[in-house]
Amino acid sequence: MKPSGNILFCGVGGQGILLASEITAFALLESGYDAKKSEVHGMAQRGGSVVAHLRFGDKVYSPLIDPGKADFSVAFETMEAVRYLPFLNKNSKVIVNMHHIAPPAVATGKMTYPDDILSELTKRKIATYRMNGFDIAKAVGEIRAANIALVGALSTFLPVTDEVFLEVLKKRIPRKLDENIAAFMQGRKVTQ
Numbered sequence: 102m103k104p105s106g107n108i109l110f111c112g113v114g115g116q117g118i119l120l121a122s123e124i125t126a127f128a129l130l131e132s133g134y135d136a137k138k139s140e141v142h143g144m145a146q147r148g149g150s151v152v153a154h155l156r157f158g159d160k161v162y163s164p165l166i167d168p169g170k171a172d173f174s175v176a177f178e179t180m181e182a183v184r185y186l187p188f189l190n191k192n193s194k195v196i197v198n199m200h201h202i203a204p205p206a207v208a209t210g211k212m213t214y215p216d217d218i219l220s221e222l223t224k225r226k227i228a229t230y231r232m233n234g235f236d237i238a239k240a241v242g243e244i245r246a247a248n249i250a251l252v253g254a255l256s257t258f259l260p261v262t263d264e265v266f267l268e269v270l271k272k273r274i275p276r277k278l279d280e281n282i283a284a285f286m287q288g289r290k291v292t293q
Contacts, residue, residue, distance in 0.1 A: 103134060104260050105158025107166040111185045112177025113202045114151050117248030120273070121175065122153035124252055125259070127269045129157045132261045137164035150181060173258060175251050177234070178202050180214070183221050193227050196254045196292065198234040198247065230254060232291040234284075241287065243280035253288025263289075 110122045119140055129136040140153040154166045168187045174195045176182030182197045189195065197219065207214050222229045232254060234247030249270070256266050267282060274281050 103159050105161075106156070106172040106259070107170050108155040108157075108255070109166055109171040109174045109185055109188050110153040110155065110177070111174065111181040112151055112198075113181065114149055116151070116177040117245065118151045118153055118177055121177075121248040121252045122155050124249070124266070124269055124273055125255065126155055126157075127273065128256075128261045128266045129155075129259070131265050131269060134260075135159060135161045137161045139164035150184065152185065173255060175255050177248065177251065179218050182229075183218055186221060186225075189222075189225075189227055191226060194230070194258060195222055195227055196230045196232065196251060198251055199231050200233070200235055200247075230292050232288070234288070237284055237287045241280045241283040243277045243284065246277070246281045246284035249274070249281045250284040250288035250291075253285035254291045255288075256285070257289055257292040 110118045112118045122138055126136045126138045134157040136157040138153060138155045154164050156164055156166060166188055169190045171188040171193055174185060174189060174193060176195060176197045179197060179199055179201055182195055201214055219229060234250040237250040238244045238247040270281055271278060
């Protein structure tokens with residue numbers, strides 16, 4: 102029996118969350134897993150929260166992850182890592198892009214962005230891997246590759262070879278391929 106898992110991708114509209122979940126789903130499918138994906142865009146075009154559920158295994162009947170059942174969370178924005186805390190459990194692994202996007206209440210000065218937002222994860226002893234996807238993306242010469250750096254970090258936990266991920270990247274991201282591959286490989290270093 103093949104391993105199974107539940108992956109939650111979360112962030113803010115425009116961060117490439119849907120592409121990241123799609124690449125991960127295709128890599129799992131190419132590796133012989135059944136994979137189902139669902140996404141909620143919400144107010145994504147206005148900087149709102151975006152979430153994608155991805156489940157994989159021998160046979161998957163529903164793409165939705167039940168609260169407390171996420172094995173992995175990939176948070177593209179720091180506050181989003183905590184927003185989806187109800188989906189996590191003590192064995193979850195969380196990859197967090199240490200990037201802040203101010204929600205409207207913070208942008209207008211009505212509230213302040215919490216100083217140590219991730220303390221909620223550490224208090225619960227949830228394994229947290231902090232990274233700066235944008236620094237990686239800038240270093241490889243493609244600022245839009247931050248999402249692929251996060252996929253690279255996630256890939257180290259999945260039953261999929263690097264070669265399969267790289268083949269999927271070649272098919273799904275024909276432009277700036279070398280930069281995206283470099284971002285993927287740099288992201289892998291965060292969790293190894």
